[in-house]
Amino acid sequence: MKKNKLEELKENYKQIIEKNTKIKNNISTIRLILFVVFVGLLILACFKKGFVFIFPALSFISFVVVSWYHHRYLKVVDDTNFKVTILNEYLARFDDSYKRSSDRGQDLKGDLFLEADLDIYGIGGLFGYLSFAKTPYGRKFLSDSLKSNIISEADLVTRQEAIHELASRLDDTIAIEGMAIKFSQENDKKKISSLENAFNLLSNNINFNTNKLFINIIYILLFVSSIILSILKFLPVYFPVIVIFIGYILGKLLYKEADGLGSAMQQINTSFYGYNYLLNEIQNKKYDSKLLNEYQKDINNLNAKSIKSFKVLSGFLNSRNNIIFQVLFNGILLLDGILVYLFILWQNKYENDFKNAIVAIGHFEELMSLATIEIVKDGSRPEISSKFSFDEIKHPLIEENRCVANSFNFKGTNIITGSNMSGKTTFMRSIGVNYILFLSGAFVCAKHFEAPICKLFTSMKVVDDVNNNISTFYGEILRVKDICAYIKTKEPMIVLVDEIFKGTNTKDRITGATAFAKKLIEAGSYAIITTHDSELCQIEGVSNYYFLEHYVDDKIAFDYTIREGVSNTRNAIYLLKMAGIMD
Incomplete structure (x- = not known):
């Protein structure tokens, strides 16, 4: 249904085009005709007597209007x-073709275990699936929202409403995301640094003593006195020229800040050209949610006057690259000092209005990216609850037509058994990824989902680390150690x-x-542990579930469906035979 809606909207857009x-x-x-007429009439007016210029003027005005x-x-x-x-990018989410061109976000990857365990970054990762962000802040904020950060219930509800x-409002969201692509193309074309870095460069170049302005005066x-005295012939006629060159050298020595400012402001001016597309698109919208209105207010605070004054100031600073301009205006006014002072006033x-607007655009991109699940997937808005349960959960990164839904109600600590490839790990990852979406404020891929706000721990893709002398088993121990340390805080937690x-022998395991x-169990944590060791199913206080396989011909x-109880099937020998390792 959602795919049909997107295809229908695409067809409407193509008709508009x-x-x-x-x-x-x-x-x-x-x-083109008007331009030819204008040129012809202008030639006639120039060479034919009595031909009035009103006709080429009218044709030129017509040309300008038509050009508009x-x-x-x-x-x-x-x-x-x-x-x-x-x-097209939304539709690519339905057949996994998005993986070829999506932003994988690997430059934003941190050192959290869950980032690797739940495939947050990289090819086919959650970040790439969600992301429509193009600005540096937009990408950063989206990445931050996928790190399982704990926020207050009120803040989570506010984010849910905004997303x-x-x-x-799909048409409005697509319009803004379209301008983000335009922004990205502008950046690639001009190969400019980020606006945030340019502002940092500005701050690093400011070390100005306003007392220097007295030297200007x-x-x-x-x-002025040298000119007057030269006119009155008390000084040689060329003396003001000497003063100009002295002023030029004096300006270079006194106001070295101007060189750095010119470069930084040029970067900002160039970078901001792309941001204008996003600013204009967002400013024209009206939203109901509190969070979107807050961000839009920050964007609207950046008014035309502040942008115009910046461009004028930036233009003067850039003109310093012209040696004639610099010699004349520094020599006459010590202009560098005046420009630095005017910049400090600006x-x-x-x-702060500039910076707040750029940050607000980043938050818009973050929230629009998190809306991707609701736009392309069949899901629901999760509820905040003291219980943790869900109906018909699916993994967001698996195509819906080949993804099996499962329902589950957490009863403290749960042991899941089952043969290889039966779906244990995918089920856990489905829980983990959807829980991250829940904490971000996004929709989840489930018919119903309710959960508490708490810390998420995972231990899945554990690998050895040769550089740090860490074996696979010791890597597992370090993860479990972190979980045990958090248990001592007595805060609620989810453990997968x-x-x-698996890195040690059966007895020790x-x-x-x-x-x-x-x-x-003692901490009352929501936990799932998968294992092939049925002995763990005998632990007092655990609930047991399993996946199984069956054979056809x-x-x-x-069937990838979870069941209550303990698995009593195995398939390792069958898989070894299928691979030709055993007869």
């Missing part, structure tokens, strides 16, 4: 093409452990796993 392209092309033809309309329709076509691009509104008075008044202590499970098959 087709219609406006025809109008644009017709206007382009009229514009042409630009207007061209913008509609371009912006709608960006919308089609966004819709749901963005998903519900004294110098200007001396320069910085005190407007810089796959194939516990069972002994260690039993001790760990008892700690989880001597071929192994799985």
